[in-house]
Amino acid sequence: MTEPLLSVRDLRVSYQVGRNFVHAVDGASFDVPRGSITGLVGESGCGKTTVARALTRVIAENATISGGQIMFDGKDLAKIPEKEMNALRWRDIAFVPQSAMNSLDPVYTVEYQLGEVLRRRGGMNRKQARARSEELFEMVGIDRGRLADYPHQFSGGMRQRVAIALALALDPKLIIADEPVTALDVIVQRQILDQLKELQTRLGISVILVTHDISVVAYICDRTVVMYAGKVAESGTMHQTLTAPSHPYSMGLRNAFPDLQGAASGVLTPIEGAPPNLANPPAGCRFKPRCPFALDICGSEPPVIDVAPGHPVLCHRAKESASLRIEAAKTETWMAPA
């Protein structure tokens, strides 16, 4: 197997809130193979956006990367000096934000903002930047005549395309897309995802897609990383994690979304409760308070168990996952208090 493009090991990111430290990411490990789309899934506040931002090392003022490795193309992004990191930004690692409206500067034309990156970061001259901008607009399917427009003159879907064009500008190796379609309606979502997939395949880029929406993962991702409360609960191929989820949280997440095949199973089963407060997380397995399969042993730190090659699961009962899945498919399982 070829070496993955990105290999995150035991990543820790903490926020200082008053005198306390909140460990938003507490030992996350996962790989992003070359030329693939990896979905980073989890509910709000599980640390997925923090992971995404930590990869660029542009994080909130009160946040620090307190440990771990981010091996990217042979370099540890957690350790290299800021200058070296900045050289990588956008040339190797680009970013597609959730809301392109707020992430484009309202007072400059889109062409200016493309040109800014192409010239200041890509070393192009005015003419080359103009040609490249036109090429990029063609790639994302926007008329080149609209280059001179301001961000507010575009619709939501169009702006997201502009954001993708911006991310592609310098031919990066990795694009991190943080909830890129969440703010859009489903039809536009699909168009944007199709486009992203098509460009990713054609250009051979790797993509990390941060989302809370399992159906987005099922639609375009090759691999899945499921996060819960600052830790990776389970990771594997999209197929493994969605058809054979082996962590109770992934099973619950799977039940909480409409059937991807469109079969009318009818009932959606939510996971009761909310993720723990990361300022004071529960001892042992962090999913224990909400888990219908929790045992006494779950009060101790769960091990990482490979249920299949390249499919690690953070659970004491990972080996029993086949039988747990059958239980988990029943709505009653999630209704009864654990």
Next chain:
Amino acid sequence: MGNFKAVGSRLLQLALVLWAVVTILFLMFRLMPGNPMAAYIDPTFTLEQQQQLMAQFGLDKPLWQQYLIYLGNLLQGNLGQSFRYRVPVGERIFELLPNTLILTFSSLIIAYVFGILAGAYLAWKRGSWVEQAAIPMVLTTRAMPEFWLGMVLLAIFSFSLGWFPAGGTRNPGNEYSGLLDLYTSRDFLAHLALPAATLAIYSQGLPLLLMRSNMLDVMKEDFVTMARIKGLSNWTVVVRHAARNALLPVMTSFAIAVGYQLQGNVVVESVFSWPGLGRELVNAVAASDYPLAQGAFLMIALVVIFMNLLADLLYAFLDPRISHA
């Protein structure tokens, strides 16, 4: 183009505001207690003489007729005769207006250039000791009354150190061939220094604090974070993106500041015996020289209205979201 329509409707609004100002001014002076001629007419005049004078100034006519005559005269640029100087009000005002405008704009431009730069810098240095020390200082300058600050500057730099003259626009005896010659002379600039410094110190707090708080807001915007993720230089992020966006409301405040400043000028011009419109206004009111006071008020209102129009147009030019809306 929508732009022309917007400017057109703005101009129409402006005309309406102007008419309202003119009308209010007219009524205000007529409704004031006392006969406008009281200060002008010598008590030894006979009743006949008095009536003759009243007729000469048109004050014997009914109010609505006076109003129409006043409007008609205004349209022809005729602001009436000063009771005191016995010269056309327009002539007197245009003699003084340049002095006021030079004082206002030189002090405001200094205040805004300084305020914008310092405000942006303080936002950038948020939480440092520089910021902790600077903010109370700025608040102090905002709290000082202008006349007091003017007198302190006079006491120190004029009476005690003797670096700057105490009042007026030039030393007696100096003659200049023209206005440009006067305004660029060392003599004039030395006279301008203290009143302009007083107004600049008083005014810089507004743009400074406004710029700083806008910067702090804009720095939290997604597009600033994105600019950092793009690996753009700190300078590009702070100046081209954060400061450029934070500047928009500050530019509008400039126009409003001109209005405040003209009001503040009344005080500062009096302290420094600066022969401007503000000081003349005070003198005219004190001397019951109604046509002159009316004219001075009107001119000040005109400048404020014009600056507001300018601010609107400038804003549309600086913020593409407005011009395309």
